[in-house]
Amino acid sequence: MRIAENPKPYAIVGITKHGAELARQLADQMPDADLYLSEKFLQEGDEETVYSFPTNVRLLLEQIFHNYEGWILLISLGAVVRMIAPVLKDKKVDPAVVVVDDKAQFAISVLSGHLGGANALTERVAGILGAAPVVTTASDVSGTIAVDLLGREFGWKIDDDRQVTPASAAVVNEEPVVVIQETGETNWWKRKSPIPKQIQVVGCVEEARAIRAQGYNAVLWVSDRLLTEDQLSIAPYRVVYRPKSIVLGLGCNRGTSLEEIENVVFTTLEQQRLSWKSVACIATISLKKDEEGFLALSQKYGWPLVAYEPEELNRVPIPNPSDTVHKFTGAYGVSEPAAMLSASTDQLLLEKTASGNVTIALARVNFSKKSSTTPAVEGMEVPS
Structure with a gap:
């Protein structure tokens, strides 16, 4: 058995002559998928592009089922149901499973239709093979809201x-x-x-x-x-x-601990009756893009750290400009203009508030101006 050491998002599996042909056809159109074929259907030159398994595909699924986001199996539906039953864990973690018959008449969404993306994968596979997509999820069939997938x-x-x-x-x-x-x-x-x-x-x-x-x-x-x-x-x-709708505008004295910054952030959000789960990012000045406390906060919660140059911050009208801040940073404000810039708004939910070594301001993202995917900003740090 030969399996991918660095698996792609999807795996395509063929175990019959016709299934192997269809699997190859799919793989040619899906660069984001690894191709697995039964050893008996390997061809010359497959060593670099095709992974293989003995005739018993059940062993393959038992070993690497959760290595992939989705499986496309050119195998009968009944056989697939029996083979995957022992390896299922939970709908929140199980991969998508799509089954295609040996003549590519139907592509069937079998498992993780919503959370795992099997329904969308079914449509994609059906489009490539010219098959009829079969989706039975009630919300999709009814053309209504999928509650577990909204947003x-x-x-x-x-x-x-x-x-x-x-x-x-x-x-x-x-x-x-x-x-x-x-x-x-x-x-x-x-x-x-x-x-x-x-x-x-x-x-x-x-x-x-x-x-x-x-x-x-x-x-x-x-x-x-x-x-x-x-x-x-x-x-x-x-x-x-x-939704990711709250921007944390932050400033601090050099060397302020993660614990102090974290306490200020969560206390402020609680006082403002805002959910920390809606934080979109941390916004600050470029002088602070290497601040250890900010980087640690960004890493811990997965909040991108966006840093702006003083010239950018000074172009934003703010309610509380400070000559003292300008003397040390070149900007008349940090937390307020950074929050508004990142949120694409000219309004603040919370004006600059000082607490110990930390200053914080809050802004709500203006989604009428902000695209659904925030463009990269020079100085942005994204947690790995």
Whole structure:
């Protein structure tokens, strides 16, 4: 058996003559996939491009099933179900599995259709082979919201997933559901058909209650705020999404510890009733791009560190300019203009506040100006 030491995202497997031919055809169109064939169907020159296994593909799956994000198996559906059953762990970690029949009539999404991306992979494979895609996930079939995937492409995080299942049931059963979107990217609806009429999309809870005073069966709430039980009582099932919408503008004295910076950040967010899960990045001056406390904070929470030159900061009108800060840094402010620059806004959620060795300001990302993918900024440090 020969397996990839540095696996690509996907694995394509063929075990029959026709399956091997189709697998090769797929591999030619999928540079992000490793090709695995039964040893009996190897050809001259395959040593560099094809991985192999004995006739029993079950052993291959047992060894490396979780090495890949997705599997495309040119094998009968029943056989695949039996082979993968012993290696399944949890829908949050299991890879996508797509099955294609020996004549490429159908590409079938078998496992991890949503979280693992099998449905999208099925469509891709079907397009290459000219097969009919078979997707049975209720939200996809119904053309409605996939509760567990809403905003995933933008980095939104579900605050608590315990009510995802009943909320999903409310959506696919066409019960009254409201999406309250206070912040975050607005172009999350990707289907060609319109949003189903039983789903209301509003900007605040007051608007939702004005439309339907008796409440909803489920609420999908896109917010960076810490919500109260009274606010959430608009529906029995609630799923809160945390978009990357808060920018931390930070300054500090040289050598300030991670512990002090971390304490200021989390205390401030709590006081402002904002979720730390919605932090998009840390913004500061270029003089601080190597500040150990900032780098450690960035690494610990996966928050990119964006640093701006003094000239860039000085072009931003701020409420609290300081001649003292300018004397030492060349900028009339650090935390306030850095936060506003990174958030593409001219407003602050919180003006500069000093606490010990740290200054902090907060800004909410203006998504009407900010693209869904933040462009790289000179001086940006991205945690590995």
